[in-house]
Amino acid sequence: MTYDPFDPEFQRDPYPVYRAMRDHDPAHRHTDPPFWALTRFDDVWQAVRDHETFSSARGLTFYPDEIGTLGLAPTIVMLDPPRHGQLRALISKGLTARRVADLEGLIRRFARHRLDQMARKAADCEPVDLHRDFSSPLPTFVLAHLLGVPEAERARFDPWVAALVGLQDNGFRFAEGAAVDAVAEMFGYFSDVIAARRREPEDDLISALTGVDGLSDWDILGFCFVMVAGGNDTTGNLVSHGVQLLDGDHAQREVLCARPELIPGALIEFLRLESSVQALARTTTRPVTLHGERIPAGEKVLMVYGAANRDEREFGPTADRLDVTREIRRQLAFSSGPHFCVGSHLARLQARVAFEELLAAQPEIGVDAARGARLPSPFTRGWRTLPATGVRPARTARSRAGA
Template sequence: MAVTAYYDPFDEAVLADPYPAYRRLRDDDPVHRHGKPPFWTLARFEDVWGAVRDPGTFSSAQGLTFLPDEIGKLGLAPTIVMQDPPLHGQLRALVSKGLTPRRVTDLEAMIRAFARERIAAMEQQAAEGIPVDLHRDFSARIPTFVLAHLLGVPEHDRARFGPWVSALTTLQDSGFDLAALNAADAVTEMFGYFSEVITARRANPGDDLISALTAAEVAGNTLTDWDILGFCFVMVAGGNDTTGNLISHAVTLLDGDHAQRELLLRQPDLLPGALLEFLRMEGSVQGLARTTLRPVVLHDIEIPAGEKVLMLFGAANRDEREFGPTADRLDVTREIPRHLGFSSGPHFCVGSHLARLQAKVALEELLSRHPDVGVDLPSAVRLRSPFTRGWVSLPVTGLAH
């Protein structure tokens, strides 16, 4: 008789530390059937890697969670992350015309200046005896600032980002239940604001990303206002917390392994590769769902058509079958030819180079000034989400020289 491992994505113990449950799934129940709500999970690297690269079997078009009517509850039409080929490829090609590597690279000096400002502000807070929160005061502030600048939001309007991101984060933290109305209101307000921006940029283009998106053209195709609104939503809802949590996780992991931190401090050129290791160890996105378009058999188990399947990136990225016996151990020198920190296949994260630049600059600045920076984990508050692993609050230590 097949072994069925325990996995409840809303269990407090699993949310606090999902990795023991992930190991049991990988070893004993790699194609796991969850009862209520009904969905399947894939936990081994090879299975998840293959599934995200097979949109003909595993579709994104019916939402990315295992929850019913996730799109309708927020008043959304499918965005670029909820599209399958060939439409997804057409939209991605257009979006990529605006979010070019050159546009991202040109942001580095601005990101570095802002990171230094935030570090100085945290130092001042600490000197005055005011509690300092690494996530709220530093990690999460950087992507909010960068995205507002990138999207051309004027400085006097940037305070609006905070409540939008907060409402969407609270939606996850409540188990996608009590805050749904607030999140829908936030989405409505966000779309209303960016609709006005898009109209203004079509009439008078600037040098921001929204202007570039209104002008983008590939093979005679252009982006509609809805396409651009959907991309703005993805950037605000997905680009903020994932990047902020990458920075916070990096500091947390290094504080938990001082030998690895010392190695990184001695060899700062390891940082670009170490970012992938941080993502592998503590992925901001722990899992996203697909819907099967046809029956599929994995490990002698058939998943019927029309079923929700949760791709557990967090489990796959610690699979010993892919990463060897040290898969559960931080190694900033690790060679990682394949990983799922930014997914893979058609839905490989379009903003991956932007996220990596922000994290690289933030960690360079923070570690160079405060090499002993750490976190007070007993006082920290984790985000309660089966999809995103991150922080609500993360008190900092080691800021004093």
Template sequence: MVTVYDPFDPQFLADPYPAYRMLRDEDPVHRHVSTRNGIPPFRVLSRFEDVWNAVRDTETYSSAGGLTFVPDEIGTLGLAPTIVMLDPPRHGQLRSLIAKGFTPRRVAAHEDAVRGFVRGRLDSFAGRREVDLHREFSSTVPTFVLAEMLGVPAADRARFDPWVAALTALQDSGFDVAAMSAPDAVAEMFEYFSRLIGERRREPGDDLISALTTVESDGELLTDWEILGFCFVMVAGGNDTTGNLISHAVMLLDTDHRQRDLLVDEPSRIPGALTETLRLEGSVQGLARTTTRDVELHGVTIPAGEKVMMLYGAANRDEREFGYTAEKFDVTRPIPRHLGFSSGPHFCIGSHLAKLQSRVALEELLARYPHVSVDPASGVRLQSSFTRGWVSLPALLRQPSVRLWR
């Protein structure tokens, strides 16, 4: 039996879902062997219940070895000990401190600024019929919000672009670090944020970095190195994921105009539509863990010390969890649980922020251009084993006229 799963193959990345279905049905504990970039063999979990249980079992599936196929991604990139690469108990201690600077109240306080920015972007499209939805709209929202929350001065915000570009290129290369500028970008990013952290320790402001420099629990403060790790996670993990959520929502709504019109008429349904988007076209398709002991699953033994890819993108389309319509887009679908933000101790700490940005972006876009359409065939997809998204997504800004049912 041959399962067509190759996370480095552009054809697979263009449409991984048939392979995901095959994995779920025929090979739920797949062993992938690749000769590319020195990546050792690793296992792949694709069924919802298996992935759900694994990401919640941090004693068996450890994050400390990194979240990718790369054997030593932390050392290779010179990363700080980011929260996503820690196990309990330190993970819980660090998360409790960071969460105090990331409360729903602090996130909600940014809504007016986000809405103002989004409206400004839409204003800039006046008189235009065609735009690049992803480059000119979706991806700009999280970059603005990230800089706002971290307290990055407006004059320095252009610095984010090359950092994000280098990290995106690293994913595109299949983590061929030798060929990319990612280590230099990480070093430059850390140098910049180190200076900013020092300034905030001396003169705190009303921003997230200031909050992280002052928050404490039982007399414990976050170290500069730990705050740097969090800044890296925000830039590397919170930027393109949210932008891709927005673009994917518009893309899926353009495949069913009845559902799009439902959201135009009832904007209160937008949060549910975004959850369905995350389920069906998750920005994060999967992340890896490392087993700490031998694991028996579906008659297969996964040995201790082996990397295991948790395929959220496959699990979120599992008919065993979501029924026979699992691969259909339905904005009215009840979704008691999903893996769009992972689950368990590593549930995305920025989920409230991602929901706020994407909700506001979709509310304003559909209010202004309810018939917006996109052209995925002319778009450029991100070539990443882990992140499903766009580099470019052309769109037509159709003005309201008559409804065209598709």
């Protein structure tokens, strides 16, 4: 068994290697770069909830200084309690459940607009790409709106997002050139926005955060960074992978079309089977012994969510199969413990609305994964392009009259 998270063939289908690691090498030592990899559900579950042993303060990849490369201070995801909890509580005052819920109408209109465009492209015999035309633009649009980027300036926002996501996907290992310039431009822009909102608040998340006592400009800027880097491609890939999984099991797709109330639970099942975040690292603060292996203090330990989420020890003999009615007792779709995803309710809202609208308008949509292009990342699992199949052209797409 060879575990090489950089290998394109592994990235295409990592699951046989994950199974072998879970069964035969659950505390795997990787030499170049040096790190350990945990692949069983219970090991990952316990580790992410034990910040005293597995610290986030030295970064979330297996590279030694991923964030320092850009000359930035640690963000909320790179802090341990108690500071992490204090900052999270303050940020939560701005990113309230009500603020997120109020976005539903906006998200639904955008999803319908994109689906209408896809149907028109199909009518004109133009190729439709699920990821580029629907899944990826949705969270980018929502983040731009949430952060108060005016519509006239959103053309600038897209390349910033692409640059930051690309840098994160390689662990900031290649932080140079145009990508760094784009990120620097984005940070300069949001620094100006924060200053402007402190002078004159508007109805956006940054304004809400500037009104929270105890949040510095850097705290807010760092949160913008986390939202863009962690909430954009992960949500888009949840949607694309969900469609791919349903296309692989039409009986499950029929169940979901007939019972849309199952969509919220199905989203967790999609993330379980195709985890947008495949793995993130912690650093040991003291020696740990797991499965007969002694992991010294100061070692990088990779939490392989993509393997843990398919562990038969937790999810039973059908762990590799899609079941939109599955009752999940514990799950790592959004991690767990202190670093449970702060934007999980926003991601779930976007994905729920996306699937409600997608399955209503295009119930037979599928994908041609063989012609798609995957993200070449050891940390996230996703798509750059994913051609769509079975798209109903505009003349036969389901009418939305009265919707």
